[in-house]
Amino acid sequence: MRQPIRNDLVSRFVPVRRLSRTPDCMRIKYIPLTRGHIHPIQEIAAFMLAVQIDFTSRQKVAAEFGYDIAEIDHQKAV
Structure with a gap:
């Protein structure tokens, strides 16, 4: 599409x-638009688990929330 x-x-x-x-x-x-959260704590926990078991990547999770992973990594480094 x-x-x-x-x-x-x-x-x-x-x-x-x-x-x-x-x-x-x-x-x-x-990068898709961000969407509302049904249960934010469970959703974050699910994304963390998905990244830990290599079901998805950090880049895809960040994009799901409307962020760029390179920008996040840069902010963490500073």
């Missing part, structure tokens, strides 16, 4: 020169 939207945006903005047509123009990272 994301690919047709991405293709539509590129096709609209390339002709008016708002976007240059390079291989990087199709390399868009989608």
